[in-house]
Amino acid sequence: MRCFELPQNPWRQSVVCLLCWFGVQTIQAEEAWLQRSQAILKALEGQPRPEWLYGQSEQLDVKRHAQQVMEASKTIQTEALSTSGLPTVPLNKPLTQLFVSFSLGESALKGIFEEAAGRDDVLLVFRGPKPSQKLPALMADLKRLLKGIDPLPNIVIDPTRFQRWSVSSVPDIVVEQDGKTSLHVRGVASLSWLDEQLKTGKQGDLGTLGDVGEIAEIDLLEEIKRRMAAIDWKQKQRQAIERFWGQQKFEDLPTAQADRERIVDLTITAPRDLTAPNGQLIIRAGQTVNPLDKMPFGLCLMVFDATEPAQFELIRHQSCQDKQARIMYLATSLPRQEGWDSFKRLETALQAPVYLLTPDVRSRFQLQHVPAVVEQSGNRLLVHERKLPAATGERS
Known part of the structure; x- marks a missing residue:
């Protein structure tokens, strides 16, 4: 039965919807944590690396630098140089891409900038910054050469265009249509010469018609590949795992010093009307309801400190009154040094998923000491706190 379906028994549906809400509130945090842990474990078994692994400083620097360079054209033309942006040439019109480099010399570059000024059909392409040069320094050099040129030419920093057209020297002109x-x-770097060739109908590869030079700037894409290949991913994975457990917050609870039983009453009084998505009234404001009167809890919670072998042994051999209830293991803490190895050993030994206790679950079931078992008794929940055997009862 779903809360948005028309009911055959409105009261029973109200209880079902309330229990659905209660179940989501009590185990939602553990389910989310388990899904995250399973995703990480799969990644460690050879699956694609999870996003959190990309926080490594080396790779973060490479990625940030790549993004800066790929965005450099927009930055140059909007904030730094105050132009309107890249040329928007119709698909059926030719676009002249003039590949340049600082190896041509500043005087030659300034002449190219002046000739390309105001040409919406011309794009000047740089491959990236020079070796060891930061992007702000590259932009400062460009701004200095562009000073006094108005309107500004269209300039882009894009290593992908160099690769697409197999440009290995400069100057190089590709007319794309x-x-x-x-x-x-x-x-050839002369746009006026190029215009004359286009007017006479010249097409195809005209070869090399003048002096060419090496490209002074780095190929950022190749640099990224080189740095990525140099990273020891296994070491980075180990470091990421260590950081995960080092930063993990646990809901530590003191060890039970005596056997004790406490009752948890799930009865609630609705502070406002509770309605289904279709608008049907489920519970009226002020109405008192105990969901266990109509439907069983269905769970048996085993709460323990996984860093204490004695608690683990006691919980592993603990039984529930309701043999049909689904056992859910909640760990208040796990060994930080062993991390996922300990986590996997726990699940293997218990032959069941292990979840971390979260603040909302601790509060909802009024947990105070461990080890503890939470299960249904009549229309209430019973919390059993269990004292450890005398020989191993003290926390180390």
């Missing part, structure tokens, strides 16, 4: 090369020439 409909996603294909209509004209390609190396060793």
Whole structure:
């Protein structure tokens, strides 16, 4: 039965919906934690690396630098140089891409900038920063050369364009139309010369018609690949796991010093009307309801400190009054040094999932000492606190 279906028995549906709400509130945190832990365990078994692993300083620096370079064109043309953005040439019109580098010399670059100024059909392409150069320094160099040029030319920093057109030297001109090369020439940086060739119908690869030089800037994509290959991923995984357990917060509870039983009453008084998504009234404001009057709890909670072998042994051999209840193991703490190895050993020994106790669950079931068992007794929940055997009862 679902809360949004038309009921055959409205009262029974009200109880079912209330119990659904109660169940979500009591075990939602553990289920989320288990899903996260299982995802991490799968990643450690050779699956794609989880996002949290990308927090390593080395890779973070590479990724940040790559993003900065790939965004450099927008930054140059909006905030730094106050131009309107990259050219928007219709698909059926040619786009001239002039590949340049600081190896051409500042005087030659400034001349190219001046000739390309105001040309919406021309894009000047740099591959990236020079070796060991930071992006702000590259942008400062460009701004200095562009000073006094108005309107500004369209400039982009994009190593992918160098790779796409196999550009290995500069200057290099690729005229692109409909996603294909209509004209390609190396060793020429003159846009006026290029315009004359296009007017006469020149097409195809014209070869090298002038002096070419090496590209002074790095290929950022290749640099990223090199740095990624140099990273010891197994070591980074170990470090990430250590950080996870080092930062994990546990709901530590003191060890029970005596056998004790306490009753937890689930009776609630609705502070306001509780309605289903379809608007049907489930519980009226002020109505008192005990969900256990109509439906069993269905769970037997085993709460223990997994860092204490004696608590683990007691819980492992503990039984529940209701043999049909589903046992849920809740650990108040796990060994930080052993981390996931300890977690996996626990699940193997218990042959069941192990969850971490969370603050909301601790409060909802009024847990005070461990080891403890929470199970239904009549229309109440009973919390059994168990004293450890005398020889091993003290916490180390």
